[in-house]
Amino acid sequence: MKALKKLLDKARPAFEEGGKLHAFRSVYEGMDTFLFTPSETSASGVHIHDSMDSKRTMIIVICALLPCLLFGMYNTGYQHWLACGATEFPFWTLLLYGFLAVLPRIVVSYVVGLGIEFTVAQWRKEEIQEGFLVTGILIPMICPIETPLWMIAVATAISVIFVKEVFGGTGYNIFNVALVTRAVLFFSYPAKMSGDGVFVSLSPMLGIGGQAPDGFTGATPLGEVAASGATSHAELAQAITGINGEPISGWDMFLGLIPGSFGETSMICILLGGLLLLMAGIASWRIILSAFAGASLMAWIAHLTATPTYPASFLTVGEQLCLGGFAFAAVFMATDPVTACRTNVGKYIYGFLIGVVAILIRTYNNGYPEGAMLAVLLMNALAPLIDWCVVEANVRRRLKRAKA
Amino acid sequence: MADKTSYKDIFFNPFSKDNPVIVQVLGICSALAVTAKMEPALVMGISVIAVLAFSNVIISLLRNTIPTNIRIIVQLVVVAALVIIVNQLLIAYAYDVSKQLSVFVSLIITNCILMGRLEAFAMGNKPWPAFLDGVGNGIGYAMVLLIVAFFRELLGSGTLFGFQVVPQCFYDAGYANNGLMILPPMALLVVACIIWVHRSINKDLQEK
Numbered sequence: 001m002k003a004l005k006k007l008l009d010k011a012r013p014a015f016e017e018g019g020k021l022h023a024f025r026s027v028y029e030g031m032d033t034f035l036f037t038p039s040e041t042s043a044s045g046v047h048i049h050d051s052m053d054s055k056r057t058m059i060i061v062i063c064a065l066l067p068c069l070l071f072g073m074y075n076t077g078y079q080h081w082l083a084c085g086a087t088e089f090p091f092w093t094l095l096l097y098g099f100l101a102v103l104p105r106i107v108v109s110y111v112v113g114l115g116i117e118f119t120v121a122q123w124r125k126e127e128i129q130e131g132f133l134v135t136g137i138l139i140p141m142i143c144p145i146e147t148p149l150w151m152i153a154v155a156t157a158i159s160v161i162f163v164k165e166v167f168g169g170t171g172y173n174i175f176n177v178a179l180v181t182r183a184v185l186f187f188s189y190p191a192k193m194s195g196d197g198v199f200v201s202l203s204p205m206l207g208i209g210g211q212a213p214d215g216f217t218g219a220t221p222l223g224e225v226a227a228s229g230a231t232s233h234a235e236l237a238q239a240i241t242g243i244n245g246e247p248i249s250g251w252d253m254f255l256g257l258i259p260g261s262f263g264e265t266s267m268i269c270i271l272l273g274g275l276l277l278l279m280a281g282i283a284s285w286r287i288i289l290s291a292f293a294g295a296s297l298m299a300w301i302a303h304l305t306a307t308p309t310y311p312a313s314f315l316t317v318g319e320q321l322c323l324g325g326f327a328f329a330a331v332f333m334a335t336d337p338v339t340a341c342r343t344n345v346g347k348y349i350y351g352f353l354i355g356v357v358a359i360l361i362r363t364y365n366n367g368y369p370e371g372a373m374l375a376v377l378l379m380n381a382l383a384p385l386i387d388w389c390v391v392e393a394n395v396r397r398r399l400k401r402a403k404a
Numbered sequence: 405m406a407d408k409t410s411y412k413d414i415f416f417n418p419f420s421k422d423n424p425v426i427v428q429v430l431g432i433c434s435a436l437a438v439t440a441k442m443e444p445a446l447v448m449g450i451s452v453i454a455v456l457a458f459s460n461v462i463i464s465l466l467r468n469t470i471p472t473n474i475r476i477i478v479q480l481v482v483v484a485a486l487v488i489i490v491n492q493l494l495i496a497y498a499y500d501v502s503k504q505l506s507v508f509v510s511l512i513i514t515n516c517i518l519m520g521r522l523e524a525f526a527m528g529n530k531p532w533p534a535f536l537d538g539v540g541n542g543i544g545y546a547m548v549l550l551i552v553a554f555f556r557e558l559l560g561s562g563t564l565f566g567f568q569v570v571p572q573c574f575y576d577a578g579y580a581n582n583g584l585m586i587l588p589p590m591a592l593l594v595v596a597c598i599i600w601v602h603r604s605i606n607k608d609l610q611e612k
Contacts, residue, residue: 148578162593188584 008032026121030128052281054170058133060280064273065137065263065332071256072263073098076145077209079200079259082244083218084210093208100205102262105140108149109181112156113139120165131170131177132160138178138332141263142325142373143185144198151192155184175380176339179329179373186373194369196223199259200243218243218259222324222362222369225315231308236315253322264328267321274331283335286344287351291330294355295321302363312363326358329372339380343390350386354379415536418544420606425548426599427609430516435549436591437508442565444504445553447494449546453539455486455512456521460538462486463526470527479522480513487512517545552594560585 008031015028034055077094080101113132121128139156159181164173186193196219202212219227221240228239240248248258256266264270277283299320306313312320321327334340334354341350354375361371368374424430431452438448462482463470470478491509494502502509512518521541526534557563559582562570570579584590603609 150578151580154582184584187587188582189580190583192580 005036008035024122026126026128027118030118030121033127034130055130057282058130060282061134061277061332062137064276064280064282065134065141067269067272068141068263068266068328069102069137070095071266071269072141073102075256075258075265076101076201076262078257079218079243080202080209080212082242083200083202083212083216085213085244086210097201097205097208100208101145101201102140104149105143105145105147105152105262106137108152109139109156110136112153113160116157116160116165117169120169126169129170131164135160135177135181138263139181142178142182142261142328144193145201145262146198147185147192151185151189152181155181155188158184171338173338174384175377176333176336179333179377179380182373183377194223195219199261216243220260220324220369221248221253221258222312225312225323226366226369228311229308230311230314233306233314233316236311239311250318250322253319258323261325264325267327270327270331277331277335282337283331284337284340284347284351286347287335287340287354288331290348290351291334291355292321294352295326295330295359296355298356298359298363302359310364310366312366312369315363320359320362324362324370325372326355326362326370329358329376330354333372333376334379339383341383341387341390343387346383346386346390349390350379350383353382411533411536414533415540418537418540419547420544420602421609423544423548423602424517424520424541425545426595426602428517428520429599430520431545432592432595434508434511434515435545435552435595436588438505439549439553439556439591439594440560440586441504441557441563442550442553444501445549446546447498447501448505448508449542449549451490451494451509452512452515452517452545453542455483455490456518456542456545457535457538459483459486459518460521460526460534461531463522464529464531464534467527467529475527476519479519483518483522484513517541548595548598551598552591555594556585556591560590 008028011028012032015025074091074095076098077096078089080097081089081094110132113136117132118128120126139152143152159177163175163180164170164177167173182193192198196217199220200212200216200218201209202216204210224239224241225236228236230236230239237247242248242252242257243259252258254267256269258265274283274288278285278288296317299315299317302310302313302320303316315323330351334351341347354372356375357378358372358375361368361374365371418424421427425432425435434448438444459479459482463479466478466482487510490512491502494505494509521537525537529537554564557565558569562568562575562581570581582590
């Protein structure tokens with residue numbers, strides 16, 4: 001550690017104004033503050049510094065995402081082995097396969113996103129913000145494993161530039177950057193983002209794994225539901241099969257051994273991560289709680305009034321919560337402090353509506369098997385309005401009290 | 405007004421400094437709607453140039469006889485008549501394109517650029533400068549339309565004016581057309597990028 005610090009301090013003059021490597025000053029600053037707590041203090045006035053700065057926040061979120069990430073690797077391998085018709089599932093090999101499958105995606109998303117971030121920071125003579133640390137890992141986790149790398153690069157670039165940088169960088173964005181990346185991918189390249197050919201990795205990675213048979217299809221459970229045309233819950237349970245053709249049990253749904261976007265399948269890992277976020281005080285329990293409440297309510301209503309026109313309405317409340325990306329979106333996307341509501345009452349409304357809209361889109365629009373992404377983006381747009389209404393209502397209430 | 409600014413300025417200002425779309429931000433609706441392909445964008449641009457030029461001339465000729473309190477109605481009648489003529493011509497000679505443009509040719513009547521030019525220029529100027537102003541603004545509008553349509557058609561369909569531009573080997577290598585480019589939101593982003601570039605070049609247009 002000391003040697004590293006010495007090295008950085010020695011390199012400092014080259015990055016100062018007039019130094020040889022001045023063009024990379026923001027990169028140097030970023031690395032320096034990332035590795036060591038800066039020794040500078042504010043020159044004027046009194047400032048209160050919280051030890052919970054944005055850097056630490058971001059690192060805790062990454063830790064909270066680790067269970068989902070690791071499980072996603074295992075699940076990627078597991079689904080691949082299933083697709084190849086294997087009967088034995090060697091744990092470490094599966095994990096290695098998943099790691100090799102996701103690594104290039106993580107690298108691409110970080111290189112593109114951080115590249116833009118560094119360039120903009122240097123251009124505007126600002127410090128590099130830590131915001132992309134989390135976004136960069138979220139992007140591969142919410143995309144199907146077969147998404148081509150160049151598409152991830154294009155969508156990340158569009159999203160980081162137009163959703164974040166033009167508004168002023170980290171902390172100023174209206175929409176969740178990772179979700180917009182997914183939305184851009186979804187609307188730009190629908191063939192690669194939905195359907196039954198993209199959620200399972202089909203080819204070997206560096207000689208690990210086999211080649212899945214030609215014409216192999218592996219739809220997500222929600223995709224199967226939308227396409228099933230089922231007329232009762234029993235029929236629906238028949239329609240939801242794993243990629244080996246056997247029905248998926250409720251336990252598998254909860255555990256997450258189902259095809260889906262990389263990091264979103266496992267309810268249990270999401271809950272673990274959510275617990276860490278709540279204990280660290282980063283995520284708002286109000287949003288998570290009300291999102292699950294809203295989703296449960298909507299799923300319950302849909303289940304009560306189930307019709308064959310919308311097969312997903314036959315799903316039970318538990319299945320609605322476990323399947324698809326809803327839980328992941330509620331815990332990791334909706335709680336993004338930048339794009340969520342700021343007022344406490346607003347958080348309840350915001351989370352509740354995310355839950356309701358997510359299930360509403362998923363159930364009553366057979367064209368969109370999953371609505372969590374659109375629900376969060378929609379509520380991102382409405383969050384300032386909700387806050388404004390809450391604040392206005394408060395002002396009015398206090399005015400009334402002052403008059404009385 | 406005409407004696408203060410030269411004819412050259414009247415004609416060329418709307419190209420860049422006074423561009424109706426990217427500086428005055430008028431006519432955005434049709435700019436989003438007809439720019440998914442180059443061909444309809446071009447036809448739409450020409451239609452607007454024609455309608456704008458002739459309605460400017462007609463209103464300019466009538467400007468001293470129009471009672472002030474009904475001037476909007478008179479302007480509307482003139483524009484509507486011209487739009488109907490253009491629409492009928494399109495149906496007669498370019499049926500396919502007129503199908504693609506559908507209601508947007510008729511909606512030239514409600515295009516803010518037209519009412520803006522008639523009110524702001526034709527009502528106070530002689531026919532010749534009014535004609536130049538109409539053509540200039542029409543070209544300014546058509547230019548932006550064509551730039552937007554160029555990017556949208558190239559990236560969204562891989563074609564230009566209907567001809568395949570992106571070679572097949574790209575698709576074989578895994579390239580895919582960007583479906584979002586066909587959708588209106590992307591037109592808004594492309595217009596925004598043009599405004600961005602334009603204002604970075606013309607620093608005097610930047611708001612403080």
